[in-house]
Amino acid sequence: MANKIFDKETLLDLTVNFVPLFIILFFVGVFAVLNPWGGLGDFLSIVAQGLLIIPFIALAILTYISGKAIAGDEKTKTVFPPGQATVPGTPPLTHDEDDGETAELEGDSTAEHADEPAAVESGEPAVVESDETAEEDGETAQIEATESTDGDGDRSA
Amino acid sequence: MAAVNGELALTVLMGLLLVGVAAWLARVENWRSYTPLGSGGVYGGETGQAHHEKPSGLTRWLTTVDHKDIGIMYGLYGVIAFLIGGAMVMVMRAELLDPGATLISNTFYNSLLTSHGITMLFLFGTPIIAAFSNYFIPLLIGADDMAFPRINAIAFWLLPPGALLIWAGFFPIPNLIPAQTAWTMYTPLSAGVGGGNQANAGVDLMLLGLHLTGVSATMGSINFIATIITERAEEVTWANLDIFSWTILTQSGLILFAFPLLGSALLMLVLDRNFGTTFFVNDAGGAILWQHLFWFFGHPEVYILVLPPMGIVSLLIPRFSGRRLFGFKFVVYSTLAIGVLSFGVWAHHMFATGIDPRLRASFMAVSMAIAIPSAVKTFNWMTTMWNGKLRLTTPMLFCIGFVQNFIIGGITGVFLASIPVDLVLHDTYYVVGHFHFIVMGAIAFAGFAAMYYWFPLVSGRMYQRTLGKAHFWLWIVGSNITFFAMVLLGYGGMPRRYATYLPQFATLHQIASLGAFLMVIGGLIWLYNFVVSYFEGPVVTDGDPWNLKEYNLYTGEWEWFDRKLKTTITDGGDEEVATDGGLHGPVGAETADATDSDDSGRAMDANDE
Ligand code: HEM
Numbered sequence A: 001m002a003n004k005i006f007d008k009e010t011l012l013d014l015t016v017n018f019v020p021l022f023i024i025l026f027f028v029g030v031f032a033v034l035n036p037w038g039g040l041g042d043f044l045s046i047v048a049q050g051l052l053i054i055p056f057i058a059l060a061i062l063t064y065i066s067g068k069a070i071a072g073d074e075k076t077k078t079v080f081p082p083g084q085a086t087v088p089g090t091p092p093l094t095h096d097e098d099d100g101e102t103a104e105l106e107g108d109s110t111a112e113h114a115d116e117p118a119a120v121e122s123g124e125p126a127v128v129e130s131d132e133t134a135e136e137d138g139e140t141a142q143i144e145a146t147e148s149t150d151g152d153g154d155r156s157a
Numbered sequence B: 001m002a003a004v005n006g007e008l009a010l011t012v013l014m015g016l017l018l019v020g021v022a023a024w025l026a027r028v029e030n031w032r033s034y035t036p037l038g039s040g041g042v043y044g045g046e047t048g049q050a051h052h053e054k055p056s057g058l059t060r061w062l063t064t065v066d067h068k069d070i071g072i073m074y075g076l077y078g079v080i081a082f083l084i085g086g087a088m089v090m091v092m093r094a095e096l097l098d099p100g101a102t103l104i105s106n107t108f109y110n111s112l113l114t115s116h117g118i119t120m121l122f123l124f125g126t127p128i129i130a131a132f133s134n135y136f137i138p139l140l141i142g143a144d145d146m147a148f149p150r151i152n153a154i155a156f157w158l159l160p161p162g163a164l165l166i167w168a169g170f171f172p173i174p175n176l177i178p179a180q181t182a183w184t185m186y187t188p189l190s191a192g193v194g195g196g197n198q199a200n201a202g203v204d205l206m207l208l209g210l211h212l213t214g215v216s217a218t219m220g221s222i223n224f225i226a227t228i229i230t231e232r233a234e235e236v237t238w239a240n241l242d243i244f245s246w247t248i249l250t251q252s253g254l255i256l257f258a259f260p261l262l263g264s265a266l267l268m269l270v271l272d273r274n275f276g277t278t279f280f281v282n283d284a285g286g287a288i289l290w291q292h293l294f295w296f297f298g299h300p301e302v303y304i305l306v307l308p309p310m311g312i313v314s315l316l317i318p319r320f321s322g323r324r325l326f327g328f329k330f331v332v333y334s335t336l337a338i339g340v341l342s343f344g345v346w347a348h349h350m351f352a353t354g355i356d357p358r359l360r361a362s363f364m365a366v367s368m369a370i371a372i373p374s375a376v377k378t379f380n381w382m383t384t385m386w387n388g389k390l391r392l393t394t395p396m397l398f399c400i401g402f403v404q405n406f407i408i409g410g411i412t413g414v415f416l417a418s419i420p421v422d423l424v425l426h427d428t429y430y431v432v433g434h435f436h437f438i439v440m441g442a443i444a445f446a447g448f449a450a451m452y453y454w455f456p457l458v459s460g461r462m463y464q465r466t467l468g469k470a471h472f473w474l475w476i477v478g479s480n481i482t483f484f485a486m487v488l489l490g491y492g493g494m495p496r497r498y499a500t501y502l503p504q505f506a507t508l509h510q511i512a513s514l515g516a517f518l519m520v521i522g523g524l525i526w527l528y529n530f531v532v533s534y535f536e537g538p539v540v541t542d543g544d545p546w547n548l549k550e551y552n553l554y555t556g557e558w559e560w561f562d563r564k565l566k567t568t569i570t571d572g573g574d575e576e577v578a579t580d581g582g583l584h585g586p587v588g589a590e591t592a593d594a595t596d597s598d599d600s601g602r603a604m605d606a607n608d609e
């Protein structure tokens, strides 16, 4: 079971925590081998090693637990984009997207967009930041905002 | 006989009183039940209209247990504290314009210094984060409210008395002076021993006020842990919990372990000061004991303050880059890693105290290790923006500013974590520059990014974009001028926490004050913008003001907002729309008082491209 959760993808995600773990372990080794202050036996050297080993263990445990919780849910439940699970009609992430979460996958997710409502095409106007606090010349906020939206360079893309 | 009658009458009276209290409590209970629920939930049909059930006026705000109301109160509280803390530091920056003590006395400078730090960290930083987490986490995770709504209210209401106690020394109360201990409250100074004036009761009040804010933060953190773990909607799993909730969960864990320790240490200090205990007496190593206890809390505290802003930035940058967060799970795991490791680095604040070199070396090693997860995040933010469809809206600009400032703040931190470097730079302005790049340049920037981003949701109106951008540019320029000057001052050997200095530091100090002045202008522009826009800004009629749907990045809180708009606005085709159950009147015929034309805003946008 554990092996199924901690497959290659999950371990890859966890590399971010393996790096600090490795750094700490490295210093444990350095202090043990080089022994720069002489005598590993006395109390303060043990404390010094403990100051490395305790965070190491704590981080290892937390990495394991969180990896298990996240990867476990990933494998047993529908995975939506983060924060969007409660939005009705949000398409779940496909396995690929879910694994990589990388830019290319999001870039060409056209297939996924195709079965979405037409909101994308119609460029549904939205109220964006407006220049005016008060509406001028009887224009409604909505109209003004639409103009500002058009001004946004990103729309030209 | 008469006595018996008297007793009987008393009993009856008491009974009546109890019945009255019970009836009153039941009413309070009712108000709670009718609180509009975050996700519609059980009372689905009534959402939106439910505002009518809340008492009106002041009673509503005093009795509310609605997470959104409490979020707003936290926000207001944080903003007020920010203005006060800002005013304090401006007096200090004015004093530092010339080398001598010209404007204020040295002791008053020290009082302001202490209060500025404590105000910004405990009365602005933590509450402004709580504002966003209270308002938005239940909406983001699809919970009806916080797990313990009343504990939530209590936690907030501990804060105003806390602030009054912390500031008490400044009030015109006889024989009470402000604390001058700096925010670190090092003993023996803070123990009130010796010939100084810090045995004054003002210091005790400050310690007790700090204790209250700590209790408040702890209660809040328990609430968030319970809420995020147990109150999530069914479809919100650990695999798709949003990043802001992750950072708040981690932050709450840190608070749970750090703040009770601060509370205990503070009480020990109060006992030392008033009841003759000897926890922190100098000869038994008590001064160093205080530093250990304080920094075991203090270093996690800096991450308590920075993790949620990191979450905000991780949430916002993708929305304005047109794509999902690059390496989302990296960000989650590194957040958790920071959380754990932040408890293993505290003595990097104590390298210069003469603690054993072996211990120093270990703390240096873990401090290096904790820099990795922080650095990973900056790369995630940058790769998310890389080749993205950037929309340089005001919240996005503040997020980018966060990244810029966090990089400088983080890198200066890594240098400080190196023992030989720290022995040179400790207690200089370099340290002040380091942490201001983070607390102002990053944490406050993210806070303002979030305020701009969610302003339409909370107020139902839009702010003025040109003013928002002016605010941003004044801040990014001002903060870099000020804090970079501080870094240079530190290299030059200018010690921190002094009202006076040697003449050779004058120019850099004046430059630092100039930057601070730019930030004040930016802050005033922000204040004007938000106040005016709150009352007169264009009404938001669309539940997607940031056009997130187009990029498939529409999150739960906007969905909630959209539903609220649809259930509240009766006639979508008319401009005469009322929003939010009477909080604002309908949009009447306002006069145009904005001077910036629409075009200039657009031109600015075009330039940004
Ligand atoms: C990248 C990781 C970081 C490292 C390695 C680091 C390292 C350090 C070190 C070694 C000091 C002590 C300097 C001295 O007093 O001589 C210090 C001070 C400080 N740091 Fe950082 N830091 C980091 C990130 C942060 C963050 C994220 C924050 C804030 C949220 C922060 C806030 C502070 C504060 C407030 C102080 C000054 C405390 C005081 O003496 O009043 N640091 N940092």
Ligand SMILES: [Cu+2]
Residues within 6 Å of the ligand: B298, B299, B302, B345, B346, B348, B349
């Ligand atoms: Cu630290």
